[in-house]
Amino acid sequence: MKKIRTSHEMTRLNGAAFRIGAEAVRSGGLELLLEATLSEVFGGDTIVGTCTEFTCNVYAPPPPPLGG
Amino acid sequence: MLRTSSYTIFVKLPDHENDVLLVHGYTGAYDRVSSGVADFLRSREVKRAAKPLYGDWSPEPESAATEAVSDGTIDLLREQGYLTELSVDEEETFFSRLTVKLHERALRQAPSFIFMPTYDCNLRCSYCYQDHMRSDCSFKHLLRSMRKPIVDRIFAALPRIEEMHGLGPQAARRRNIGFFGGEPLLAANREIVEHIVGKAFEMGDADFWAVTNGTEIDAYRDLLGPAGIARLQITLDGPPQEHDQRRIYADGSGSYERIARNITMALELGVAVSVRLNVDRTNLGNLPAMADEIVARGWDRCPGFGAYTSPVRSGNGKTDAKTTLSSWDLDRALTRMREEHPSLSVLARPDEGMRAKAQRIFADSREILPSLRPSFCSAHDRMYIFDPFADIYTCWERTGDPNVSIGKVTPEGEVELRYDQMQIWRSRTVASNPVCRRCRFALHCGGGCAILALNQNGAFNSNYCDGFANRFRTSVAEAYLEHVSGAGPARVQERVCDL
Numbered sequence: 001m002k003k004i005r006t007s008h009e010m011t012r013l014n015g016a017a018f019r020i021g022a023e024a025v026r027s028g029g030l031e032l033l034l035e036a037t038l039s040e041v042f043g044g045d046t047i048v049g050t051c052t053e054f055t056c057n058v059y060a061p062p063p064p065p066l067g068g
Numbered sequence: 069m070l071r072t073s074s075y076t077i078f079v080k081l082p083d084h085e086n087d088v089l090l091v092h093g094y095t096g097a098y099d100r101v102s103s104g105v106a107d108f109l110r111s112r113e114v115k116r117a118a119k120p121l122y123g124d125w126s127p128e129p130e131s132a133a134t135e136a137v138s139d140g141t142i143d144l145l146r147e148q149g150y151l152t153e154l155s156v157d158e159e160e161t162f163f164s165r166l167t168v169k170l171h172e173r174a175l176r177q178a179p180s181f182i183f184m185p186t187y188d189c190n191l192r193c194s195y196c197y198q199d200h201m202r203s204d205c206s207f208k209h210l211l212r213s214m215r216k217p218i219v220d221r222i223f224a225a226l227p228r229i230e231e232m233h234g235l236g237p238q239a240a241r242r243r244n245i246g247f248f249g250g251e252p253l254l255a256a257n258r259e260i261v262e263h264i265v266g267k268a269f270e271m272g273d274a275d276f277w278a279v280t281n282g283t284e285i286d287a288y289r290d291l292l293g294p295a296g297i298a299r300l301q302i303t304l305d306g307p308p309q310e311h312d313q314r315r316i317y318a319d320g321s322g323s324y325e326r327i328a329r330n331i332t333m334a335l336e337l338g339v340a341v342s343v344r345l346n347v348d349r350t351n352l353g354n355l356p357a358m359a360d361e362i363v364a365r366g367w368d369r370c371p372g373f374g375a376y377t378s379p380v381r382s383g384n385g386k387t388d389a390k391t392t393l394s395s396w397d398l399d400r401a402l403t404r405m406r407e408e409h410p411s412l413s414v415l416a417r418p419d420e421g422m423r424a425k426a427q428r429i430f431a432d433s434r435e436i437l438p439s440l441r442p443s444f445c446s447a448h449d450r451m452y453i454f455d456p457f458a459d460i461y462t463c464w465e466r467t468g469d470p471n472v473s474i475g476k477v478t479p480e481g482e483v484e485l486r487y488d489q490m491q492i493w494r495s496r497t498v499a500s501n502p503v504c505r506r507c508r509f510a511l512h513c514g515g516g517c518a519i520l521a522l523n524q525n526g527a528f529n530s531n532y533c534d535g536f537a538n539r540f541r542t543s544v545a546e547a548y549l550e551h552v553s554g555a556g557p558a559r560v561q562e563r564v565c566d567l
Contacts, residue, residue, distance in 0.1 A: 009102045009141045012148070013548075014429045016095035017438050022153035025162050034169045041437065042173065 017041050070142075072112040073152045074159055075508045079541045081549065089548055093508040094166055095149035096438025098429055100548075101141075108137045109145070114156050160505060167499035167511065171442040174449040175494065176234050181226065182246040182453040185260050186213045187468055189251040191281050191323060193315050195346065195380050195387045198250070201468060202318075210468050211250075214260050214456040222454050223267045224481030229452055243268060247278035247297070248453065248464050255287035265291060277301075281315070282327040285334060292337045299340045302331060304375075306345070307357040314351070331367065340372035345415065347398055348380040348391045355402070356409040368414045376416035377402060381520060395419065396535025399542075419543050426547035441514035442497045448518070449494065460485075462493045465519045493518075496529055503531040509540055 018037050024030070075093030088106035090099045101109075145151040152159060187201050188211040201207045227237060235241060245268055247253065247261065268274040275298060282302035291297050304327065305314040312322020334341050345358065355377070367373045379398045382389040393401070395418040406412045429436045443449060447463035454460060458477040461467045470476075474493060475485035496518055498510035507513075515521070516532025524532055 009105045009137065010144050011100045012097075012144065013089075013100060014096060014098040015435045016092065016097040016148045017435075018095060019147060019149065020162070022158070025154060025158060030162070030165055031169070034166060038169055038173060 070112065070146070070151045070153060071114060072109045073150055073154075074113075074115060074156055074506065075163065075511075076109060076113075076150045077508050077541070078106060078110070079544045079548075081545050089544060090148075090150055091512075091544060092149040094163060094438075094440065094511050096436070096440070097148035097150070098426075098544075099144075099148055099150075104136050105141060105145070109150055112151070163510075164499040164505055167442045167497050167505075170440055170511075171449070171497045171499075174442060177450045178235060178241055178244070179229050179233050179450045179452055180244040180246065180446060181229075182248050182451065182464070183214070183219075183222070183252070183264050184248050184250060184453060184455045184464075184467065185252050185257040185264075186254065186456060187211055187250040188213070188254070189249060189281070190254060190283060190317060191251065191315055192318050195314075197465060198468070199386065201250075207468070210456075212456055213257055214454075216260065216263055218456065218458050219260065219263050219267060221479060221481045222458060222477050223271065225477040225483045226271070228481075228483045233450065241272065243272065243274040245274050245276050247276070247280070249279075251281050251283070252278055253280040253282075253285050253288055255284040258287050261288065262291060265296060275299075281323070282330045282334075283323050285330045289333065289337070292334055292339050294338050297339070299342070300334055301342045301344055302327060302334075303344045303346060304328075304358070306351045306354040307361045310351050310354045310358075314346075328365065332365065335367060335370040335373055338372065341367075341370075341374075343367075343373070343375040345375060345377045346380045347377050348387075348393060350391055352393070352398075352401060355405065355415060356412055359409065359411040359414050362414050363411055374416065375414060376420070377418060379418070394535050396539050399539060419539050422540060422543040423547045423550075426544045427551055430548055430551035438511075440511040442499070442511065444496075444514035444517055447493060448496050462490075463519065492528065500529045501527075501531060507531070509537050512536075512540055 018041050020030075020033065020037065024033055073092065077091040077093060079089035079091060081087055081089065086103050087100055088103055090101055090106070090109070091097070142151065154162060187198065187207075189196075189198070189202060192199070192202065201210050226243070230239075230241070231237075245264070247264075253261065265274075265276060268276070276296060277299035278297055279301045282300070285292065285300070288297065292300075303315065304324070305311045308322070308324040308328075311324040311327075315323050315327075317323060331341055331343065343362075345355070347355065362368050362375060367375075377398060379393045379395055380387060380391075382392050399417045399419045402412060402415065402417045425439060445451075445463075451462055452460055453462065453464055453467060454477070455467055457470075459470050459473040460475045460477065460483075461472070462474050466472050472489060473486065474489045475483060478484055496515070498504035498507070498513070498515040501515070504510045504513075504515045513533070513536040516534055516536070518528055518532075520534070521530045521532035522528050524530075
């Protein structure tokens with residue numbers, strides 16, 4: 001579920017998929033950190049594509065059919 | 069020192085002075101903020117945000133605006149990525165590395181395979197980018213159909229290509245196989261297409277689709293349907309009179325009635341039919357008549373039917389650039405025309421998909437993973453196109469010239485790749501040119517079509533924007549307003565390629 005955090009000035013409509021702090025970026029090892037982060041966010045190694053040329057080259061799998 | 073991320077996208081809402089939407093260019097965050105918060109972020113931008121689509125930005129905020137934003141909001145802005153401690157250069161470097169990592173993952177997707185049974189075609193459309201193959205006899209050698217031994221050796225090679233994408237022999241897969249040409253579904257190609265379908269099923273499950281002009285698909289009746297060739301893209305260029313002037317046979321006669329009859333047949337067989345309308349300034353005005361025609365034929369009541377519009381590009385030297393429209397122009401023109409002709413809602417606008425994606429983000433109670441596009445299309449990661457000579461290409465706009473093929477399948481079924489060409493095609497990302505690398509929209513856009521970029525800028529690794537910044541902000545704003553008004557997400561017609 002979306003964790004709706006709001007202040008009177010801001011309403012979150014979709015959360016950031018990841019956050020990598022400035023220190024982590026500066027401290028080296030960014031490649032490994034990105035690899036781990038993206039695996040966590042998007043899943044494992046080989047991606048068995050479920051989309052086709054008909055759904056363009058979207059990175060994330062297409063959403064389930066509406067009303068299905 | 070906290071500053072506004074260079075990849076923060078501001079989306080002003082029409083007639084909503086007090087609220088602004090924020091979208092982050094690489095974290096996938098979407099937020100609604102007060103105009104005060106938007107001003108605060110703008111005051112901490114190193115480079116200026118693009119001009120808003122509706123109205124103007126309020127005057128440059130005073131530094132005192134900082135105090136007006138609460139610590140809690142600043143924390144939220146950091147959490148979502150809109151505020152960063154990275155310098156501009158550090159963030160650009162981070163963005164590049166993120167893009168490369170995303171692209172590496174995209175390269176590991178299961179490959180998609182496209183067969184070109186022939187470069188030949190029975191139509192002579194003036195804007196066709198392959199026109200020279202049929203009209204210049206020095207290309208006559210290309211017009212040979214694919215033969216069964218070639219098909220067999222290509223199928224022998226498929227597992228080797230899959231292995232390059234990390235799929236071992238035991239990996240579960242459902243192959244994605246398309247047909248393209250020339251005209252792939254000419255009646256004369258029937259035997260070879262059936263052979264391809266049969267070979268694919270011998271190897272496992274497969275989904276088939278075709279880009280066809282639809283003139284002779286009645287010869288494929290028994291191969292069409294959910295269990296066979298399940299999806300077709302067929303082009304119509306307007307109502308009968310208009311279409312018959314543009315999509316003509318070699319003798320100049322029109323093709324509309326035959327195609328229309330076949331569309332009805334395919335829909336009755338349960339095929340998903342996506343009608344593409346190539347639109348320029350000369351046939352834009354006929355779209356309401358085309359929409360009426362679709363309704364009159366009852367196609368819009370078939371669950372598998374959809375129709376979408378796509379701008380004609382001036383790529384083959386025969387199309388006057390002055391007659392063409394950008395995707396943005398076409399989207400806006402159709403939006404305006406819909407007010408007067410509601411039946412035009414059966415024709416999807418170019419950016420319908422972008423709007424629907426944003427609507428799902430707003431409507432879904434779950435967090436939606438960002439649909440980040442490190443590159444524009446699968447020519448840059450997983451597409452393999454086999455022509456009748458077993459040459460392998462990665463973009464159908466660049467087929468028929470072995471000099472730009474990415475390899476070939478040998479008579480022994482081995483895959484010989486040309487790494488120089490592979491490197492050119494498979495490494496084009498939004499990090500491979502400085503304009504995209506610094507663009508806040510880049511991972512939503514993918515950098516645009518490589519061929520159109522090459523035609524426009526003379527450089528393969530360059531940007532082709534096609535009005536994307538305007539298109540994205542308009543789509544997000546419209547999707548949000550539809551969401552808050554209670555309208556559900558739209559059904560989106562799938563499309564093959566933006567070209």
